Amino acid sequence: MPTSYDIPEVLDRREGPYGEIVLRRHGELLQIIANGCFLMDTSDGRSERLLVDTALGALAGRPDPEVLIGGLGVGFSLAHAAADPRPKRITVVEREPAIIGWHLDGPLSDFSACALADPRTEILQTDLVAHVHETYDTYDALCLDIDNGPGWTVTDGNDSLYSPAGLAACARALRPGGVLAVWSAQPSPEFEETLCNAGFQQVRTEEIPVARGVPDVVHLAVRPG
Template identity: 75%
Template sequence: MDPLSGDAAPRTLDRREGPYGEVVLRERRGPGGEIHEIIANGCFLMDTSDGRSERLLVDAAHTALAGRPDPSVLIGGLGVGFSLAHAAAEPGWSRIAVAEREPAIIDWHTTGPLRRVSAAALADPRTTVLHTDLMAYLRHTSDTYDALCLDIDNGPDWTVTEDNSSLYAPDGLRACARRLSPGGVLAVWSAQPSENFERTLRNAGFSGVRTEEIAVARGVPDVVHLAVRPA
């Protein structure tokens, strides 16, 4: 039992060696019921205990588009499904794509316990699941979106795998900009603020760079970094 949260110790539901290392789905009993969490290469990614920051990621991008008609969104990382579910609950999005490179995570949503979060969103005709590495997709696709909502790491300064760091470098951010329509919005979730990442966004040609904080129960607030591709 976690003496601070009152949650029971987690039990492992599935453990797989994927193309990018080990991914684990765990379950624990919390005060509000079952909580599922995803661990990648021994690093905690996210769980189903809250979801406020994942929802704000999508809301912040939608609000920043300032009433643009029929916007489209690409979500980087399926995770526990909160961002996708929240996007699908918003009728204003005309097209919703989610890029996820781990087949295990897709399975946990399509046939596993995470269906309870994402089933309705996955059945939505606006939704497309792209089984692909986000960075490879950004570099090679010709698709464009009005918003990119990225949540594949614990932030620009705390990546799950070393190769993910290229996404937050100038070249990776320029690849993001190419996939955005003029005036489109990039939103990046992070477990902590990063002034260095804000500078990198500006150096990569983005404008309107700012950071929104999300209060958490303990510790440093989560944040969403926002930036706009100039029109």
């Protein structure tokens, strides 16, 4: 018989602009589920921290970088960026009002309260795909974590972000020499090729081993100077 510990407890369930979004507790972990698809939980955070570290490291000491974090999630990437003194500005783009609310005055505030109080932090409630298409020469780093990977998107509309046109928009949103970092639940040589074909340079993949299965990765690429 399953114990109560084995059965996730739904803390909040809402119908958002892109479908159902759920926050649940499973033992000591908090989990975000979108349209029945597991997105992330509070179990680790190493790959989310790598997302920020590799992007900032690839900027090679550029002073006062302005960083965009695509997807608030459980707050690991934001908290890690805010703990670093280098960024001048940290903009978080999150399209789900429920997730923002869970951070502002809900269970996820334990992971992000200090970062949200940081005067460098700004939260934009908007769609990331639309935002990069409307933004030009603004950011030094884009740290994107809105899907389970380029080939495993949460909603169909996100597919366009990883297309040649979407990557061209990401490049335009970056300043020359800026860095694009994309989190994925599995490596994608095809996506690396798409990044190269889109004109990015220094394309590489950083891996984070997981307990079972293929490693999480961060795809990294640099807009030419």
